Amino acid sequence: MIARLRIFGIPKPNNVSTKTYLNTAACGLLDEGALQQTNAFYQAMLTESSTASEIVRDKRIPEIRENLASFLGASASEIAFVPNFSYALNCIVQALKGTEKVLLFKTDYPSVYEPFRINNFDITWIEVEADGFTINTDVLKEKLLQEKIDLLVISHVQWLSGFKLNLVDIGTFCKKHKIIFIVDATQSLGAIEINMGDIHADVLIASNYKWMNAGFGTGVMYMSESFMQGYPPVIGGNNSYTIKDGIRQYVPSVRSFEPGHTNLHALLILDATVQFKRAKGVAAIEAHNRQLTQQLLDNVPDDLLVGPKTLENRSSIVYLKADKQLQDYLTENNIVVTRLDSMVRVSMHFYNTPADVAVLTDCLKAYRIH
Structure with a gap:
């Protein structure tokens, strides 16, 4: 099941619940409450x-x-x-x-x-x-x-x-x-x-x-x-x-x-x-993002990863070696990322969850199998 998108910890409306947004490096999500204010x-x-x-x-x-x-x-x-x-x-x-x-x-x-x-x-x-x-x-x-x-x-x-x-x-x-x-x-x-x-x-x-x-x-x-x-x-x-x-x-x-x-x-x-x-604390946000990044590093195939499989000098932006077919496959599975040249960029922020990362890594495994 595709993880539900969350903004500032609040579930988004059902019409976007099928999206797994892992693309903050392209553009960060806005908060509906902030917009209303x-x-x-x-x-x-x-x-x-x-x-x-x-x-x-x-x-x-x-x-x-x-x-x-x-x-x-x-x-x-x-x-x-x-x-x-x-x-x-x-x-x-x-x-x-x-x-x-x-x-x-x-x-x-x-x-x-x-x-x-x-x-x-x-x-x-x-x-x-x-x-x-x-x-x-x-x-x-x-x-x-x-x-x-x-x-x-x-x-x-x-x-x-x-x-x-x-x-x-x-x-x-x-x-x-x-x-x-x-x-x-x-x-x-x-x-x-x-x-x-x-x-x-x-x-x-x-x-x-x-x-x-x-x-x-x-x-x-x-x-x-x-x-x-x-x-x-x-x-x-x-x-x-x-x-x-x-x-x-x-x-x-x-x-x-x-x-x-x-x-x-x-x-x-x-x-x-x-x-x-x-209020949330940027240190807490950074720690959360690093936890998600570590989860991705632990579960992505070694040959797909750009850079070492450690958190040293890593942000929560992770690049994977990929062709257009993989990008298309992720898009078909409602995973929002960015493709640049021969790579796919994955980026996780405070509103993402371990379930979001699991959706991505499960798709990567399924793609490699088939």
Whole structure:
């Protein structure tokens, strides 16, 4: 029997109960309760748009910023709400001098490296190991020093393997050697505990539609005060202004990266997910996801698995070697995953259960038998 899909621990309606959703790495599920709460905002806009939007803008957004800052172990003055990861990184690239030497990962998500390639930065590349999974952090550190790198930009969790970097280790190394450290946390924020005080990143950015379960249209950015001072923003708008000595003045800050008229509805959804994850505990979510990942590793045939059969450096994204026939077979059995090239990507989050993983592994066994 196909496992019932659950959102925030609540069974979904019967019309979707036949689906086994193992695809958060593509897009995280929304919570119906969060939607109902935030849809009240749009209802108010049917009759009193200006009042409704001003209440959210002036009262709720500062509260949401404080909640998110606490979630990240940061200060609200270090947090910006951006449309997505790509927008924020491209803005940051424009603030750089253009002469920095940058270390990038060859098969990282294109949004991480294209802004530097297009703008003709001096790039040093690191490669994935022969197993198609591992990033050798000793080699990474060696290149940082040998090539006299100014800037390391890399994803916390890799989209094409699920490999998880030790941000504390790398961040500490970069801080010691005065190397700027910029992190894409789109495939980790909301599923892996992140505390900015521990990882020493200068900038961390994430789109919210995956593991934060907050839908499209928002991203979050942390920026340290030291990075802000060294690389002040070269973009600005209404959110760059503040009242100073009774006069409205442009004051560059992390909020200079916020476009005017942010997605208020989506930020209300984000706040609902942040509050849920804080109440549940991201450490507990991470432990749950690791348990499901271990179950999958224990039951998947060795020759199908990409990477070692251990949890070391693994997120809850697991890749299986597969052809289109296997993808089609899983789809026919109502299992939602993603196929990329010659692999199938499986990704498990807090709403998944051991029964969901069992459905997948039973299908894999049946496929191999027949």
